[in-house]
Amino acid sequence: MSDTLHLLEALISRQSVTPADDGCQALIAERLQPLGFACEPMSFGPEGARVSNLWAIHRGMRPGPTVVLAGHTDVVPTGPLEQWRSDPFVPTHRDGRLHGRGAADMKTSVAAMVVASEEFVRARPSHGGAVALLITSDEEGPSIDGTARVVELLRQRGEKLDCCIVGEPTSVERLGDMIKNGRRGSLSCRLTVKGVQGHVAYPQLARNPIHQLAPALAELAATEWDRGNGHFPPTTFQVSNIHAGTGALNVIPGSVVVDFNFRFSTESTPQSLRARVQSLLERHALTYDAAWVLGGEPFLTTPGTLSEALSAAIRAERGVTPVLSTTGGTSDGRYIARICPQVVEFGPINETIHKIDENVIVADIEPLKNIYRRTLEALLT
Numbered sequence: 001m002s003d004t005l006h007l008l009e010a011l012i013s014r015q016s017v018t019p020a021d022d023g024c025q026a027l028i029a030e031r032l033q034p035l036g037f038a039c040e041p042m043s044f045g046p047e048g049a050r051v052s053n054l055w056a057i058h059r060g061m062r063p064g065p066t067v068v069l070a071g072h073t074d075v076v077p078t079g080p081l082e083q084w085r086s087d088p089f090v091p092t093h094r095d096g097r098l099h100g101r102g103a104a105d106m107k108t109s110v111a112a113m114v115v116a117s118e119e120f121v122r123a124r125p126s127h128g129g130a131v132a133l134l135i136t137s138d139e140e141g142p143s144i145d146g147t148a149r150v151v152e153l154l155r156q157r158g159e160k161l162d163c164c165i166v167g168e169p170t171s172v173e174r175l176g177d178m179i180k181n182g183r184r185g186s187l188s189c190r191l192t193v194k195g196v197q198g199h200v201a202y203p204q205l206a207r208n209p210i211h212q213l214a215p216a217l218a219e220l221a222a223t224e225w226d227r228g229n230g231h232f233p234p235t236t237f238q239v240s241n242i243h244a245g246t247g248a249l250n251v252i253p254g255s256v257v258v259d260f261n262f263r264f265s266t267e268s269t270p271q272s273l274r275a276r277v278q279s280l281l282e283r284h285a286l287t288y289d290a291a292w293v294l295g296g297e298p299f300l301t302t303p304g305t306l307s308e309a310l311s312a313a314i315r316a317e318r319g320v321t322p323v324l325s326t327t328g329g330t331s332d333g334r335y336i337a338r339i340c341p342q343v344v345e346f347g348p349i350n351e352t353i354h355k356i357d358e359n360v361i362v363a364d365i366e367p368l369k370n371i372y373r374r375t376l377e378a379l380l381t
Contacts, residue, residue, distance in 0.1 A: 003118075004369045005098075005362070008111035009032075009091040011073065011170065012100035019045075019145075021052035021137035024107075025073055026361035028114055028135060032056050033119050037133075042084040042153065044145035045138075046296040051145035055154070057132035058121050064129025065162035067379050069372060070147070070336060072139035074349060075102035083356045095371040097359040105353040106140050108360045108368065109167025110135065116372035118301040120380070127380045129162075139332050147332040151339055161340035163306040163379060165372065166333045169350035174321035175364040176371070180345035181307055186295030186330050187270050189277070195289040197254035207352070210244055213256055220260070220277065225268055231300050231324050232265035235273070263329075266298050296330045297336035306342040313374035314346075317367050322346075346371070 007027075014022040029039040035058065043055040052073075057066075078088045078101050086092040087103040100107075117131055138146025154161070170180045193213045198206025217239070225235040237260060244256035260271050274292060281288055301307065307324060314322050337343045348368060352358045 002366055004111050004115045004365050005114075007114060008098070008103075008108055008365065010110055011107040012091040012098075012102055013089060015089050016073050016102070016137060017077055018140040019049065019051045019138050021073050024110075024131055025052050025054040025135055025137070028110070028133070029054060029056065031118065032133070035118060036125070038119075042150055044149045046222045051136070051138040052145055053133040053137070053150050054133065055150060056135075057130055058117070059130045059214070060128050060238035061126035062128040064127070064380055066130040066132060066160060067376060068132045068134055068161055068164040068340065069117065069167065070134040070164055070332060071106050071110040071113060071167040072146070072332065073107070073110060074137040074140050075105070075107070079356055088358070093362065096182045096362055098362050098365075099357055099359040101358055103352075103358050103360040104348055104350060105358070106167050106169060106347060108365060109169070109347040112365065113167055113372055116369045116376065119373050120376045124377075124381055125205055129380045131376055131380060132161075133335070134164075136332065141197065143332065148335045152287055153336045155339050159339075161336070163342045164333070164336050164340045164344075165306070165310065165375065166331055166336065166345040167347045168331050168333075168345040169229035169347040170345050171347065171349045173349070174318075174320065175348060175360055175361070175367060176314040176318040176322055178325050179307060179310060179322045180326065180328065180331075180333075181303070181324040182231060182317060182326040183296070183298060183328065183330055184235075184263040184326060184332060185270070185298040187264060187273055188293045188295060189260055190291045191258045191260065191281075192255055193258070194255050194289075195253065195341045198252045198277055200250050200252055203252065208252045209256045210253065211217050212284070212286055213258065216281055216286060217258065219280060219284075223276075223280075225262070225273065225276070226265055227267065228265045230266070232298065235262055235264040235268045237262055264298065266300065270294050270297075296334035299334050299343065300326065301342050301344055304342055307344055309377045309378035310344060310346060310371070313371045313377065316374060317371050
């Protein structure tokens with residue numbers, strides 16, 4: 001059994017459902033410290049719900065960039081256990097795949113990053129620059145007391161980061177076919193449209209907020225917010241929830257609540273989107289409250305030393321030329337980009353992330369580790 005696979009199985013065995021870490025980061029620190037990594041646990045959040053983070057760094061003997069490998073040890077809940085073919089926290093091999101919660105998202109990347117760092121430092125203890133790992137247990141949750149807090153602390157200390165690979169599962173059909181070099185922003189809103197409750201038989205004595213909202217909602221759904229650009233697809237608008245009514249069939253509701261989300265390109269801003277929505281709602285003469293939440297600004301790393309080194313490592317290891325993409329959801333890259341000029345994401349195939357029977361192809365595990373190690377070698381030697 002390879003060292004990477006052994007570590008991966010140990011990580012999957014720990015029930016680190018967000019925001020729990022269940023000892024994963026301590027296990028990682030125990031491996032890195034004997035190699036000269038300065039390992040600093042960082043805990044943030046209220047008592048009883050503390051979030052575990054780990055900052056581990058190995059500084060070389062010569063000048064050079066600081067290269068960060070970032071990931072998370074927390075996983076999403078399992079869903080119905082009876083639907084899993086095997087215990088989600090017992091790593092199980094079946095048909096050339098390793099099954100378990102977090103196998104794809106993202107304990108395989110974390111294990112590969114740790115072992116790649118170990119191999120690199122053992123072979124080149126006097127390397128240039130620094131190699132660091134930033135591990136959190138708050139990526140699948142609110143993302144308040146995880147990477148965002150670590151980044152702010154590093155910023156206050158004046159820690160300079162030059163390049164970062166986030167181990168998100170970015171590959172689509174085969175390992176190495178896609179690197180994410182940016183992500184769209186995320187802006188959510190809970191819109192409450194107010195009416196007047198009444199009896200359905202006497203609509204003249206009530207005001208149905210669902211009827212009032214419907215034309216405005218249709219216009220929101222049909223609006224072209226922007227056309228994107230060479231790096232980002234167009235901004236999208238999607239409704240996720242609608243709530244109204246008392247449950248009775250003969251009552252006009254007094255209000256309707258709609259949750260919607262923008263995934264926005266750099267052609268739009270949170271301010272411009274809010275202003276356009278509010279203008280539309282007022283044009284439809286709605287009485288409403290709107291509670292906005294900015295989940296993250298878009299970030300973009302244009303092709304440069306990091307993407308070139310990672311792409312070359314992928315070609316050397318897999319014979320694949322990756323495409324650069326900004327599609328998909330958000331990641332902790334949005335926080336790291338605040339203090340690091342080059343941030344990309346790369347990891348295993350994402351087909352089973354968050355699903356029942358989540359798994360990773362066993363034959364991809366060692367090549368992934370080798371890709372991370374080759375990239376470190378290209379940047380730090």
